[in-house]
Amino acid sequence: MAKAWFLTSRPTGLPSADNFALRDLPDLPLGEDQLRVRNHWLSVDPYMRGRMNEGASYAPAYPLDTPLTGGAIGEVLESRIEGFAPGDLILHLGGWRDGGIITLDHMPRLLPVQWLDSGIKPQCFLHNMGLTGGTAWIGLLQVAAARPGDVVFVSAAAGAVGSAVVQLAKAREMTVIASAGGPEKGEWVRDLGADAVFDYKQGGVLDQLRGALTRLGKPGIDVYFDNVGGEHLDAALATANGFARFALCGMIDIYNGAAPQPLRYIGRAIAARIRMEGFIYSDLFSRYMEEFYADMGGLIASGAVQMRETVHDGLESAPTAFGGLFAGQNIGKMLVRL
Template structure:
């Protein structure tokens, strides 16, 4: 069995977090209570939303508590159980990441359905990121066949899934990514066009790629990308607001030049989170599982090795250090 260490948040970051905000600490291994299970984690996820949990503010998830183990998506194997619902060897998904082992009531662990996919897919296209892409595009933005879709951070975990779902559903897709290599991968995933935000301003590149404008914007970035989407939105455009990573570590937000077009174009902005759609997970597993099995949806991972790598993996999200899903393998 592996060790039993967990990352703790020791201080609240001002702007971009640093290694000094975190500490890796040994955890006591207590006997299991009735109804509990112990899981040895195999894969850990880092995601941009975790930055918000480092602030002491009210949001849709409570903030991380100082000097307590942090949390996040994880996939692991049950190594001990005192619950009839889980047995040793079961593969489970749960939200007790940032640690090597997790012990909790059995209800905290979700047993994986028997689908022929790699284990880490439950943190990617079949997990939080794939579900966020699926529900954000098809439910929040109400995207449909024939729509022209713009996706920011299209080489990231959520964005790359949005590109492929949109293609599978018969939409035209334009993705934005940073650098020639990431843009090439976005086109490889099926995007009709890819724009490189590092090569110049977003708006003129988006105008060239979408001369007729856009019907749907899937926003992972905020800032300049969101403003460009306002500028080129067609009438009754729908925006799914998933994240605004441009502003997570800044003290002030972007000044929008084209925001008044919300009125003239009757733009709908819909903020959402994955858990809004838990009642529809069976639809998601059926469709996404089919797309993965057929090869219609592919994944790429950026993998760091070992529990010690968690802060580096997390900070890499804010410097473009990942293509696809950022993971830590234990």
């Protein structure tokens, strides 16, 4: 019998074990337009925290006392959806469970065989070939319209999205300044090719960003890829060149109820004609999917884009893995392996 995590109460601040319960799923016969799957990999992502709150957002709130959903890689065991057959590997949104029945609402999609045959691992479609890599690619190249020669500042650069941004920018001959939390993360981001890296835990972000620009002989930044908000966003405003472009991806600073930091330098958005645009991966991915797969798949195959995973084992570990996102415990993509 399959098991799933249920959200049993709305978190206040950082979610805890008390907000979740692991329960059996009913073993029902397969209906029309349904698949029975066995999940192999689960994704935990920061956006899920917003869905645990009550109220409207860009995605519906998770209902209480129903199975949670999230990205997953699974194997089809039984199919009543045309085009899917037993043995197929699929990407779908029936995560936070070890398997069971999924429907069209879970948006099942076959993993592209040509990329699996090229050696890309299935779980990569939960990060560099999926949500996080697609977010990086769309935000940097489409939303911010970054181009060779730009100076790009990336916050949370050791995370799944940030590390992809660093590598995509370097593959296109941009100068990259990155922030990361701690020596191990910073060293990895340097290995990815960032031109300057600073530890945001070791001093003010603005002073360290200005210092990095001075060392590189650059007057300011042309692109800011924001994963954090708060002090990082304010520092980017303070150091932006004229007509800089900001891709606003996620403001993890306030995901768990912390008060937003005042933006002292927001006035520069007018003086420097800064364009700031928030974006959501799901709004844009279908438009760019084939171009993204071709570009990112080629970069991975050539070694220009690398991957690192922080893996928790077993369905029971999903809430712990999720909480680790907000404690900075992941380098690269946080995954649960079943």
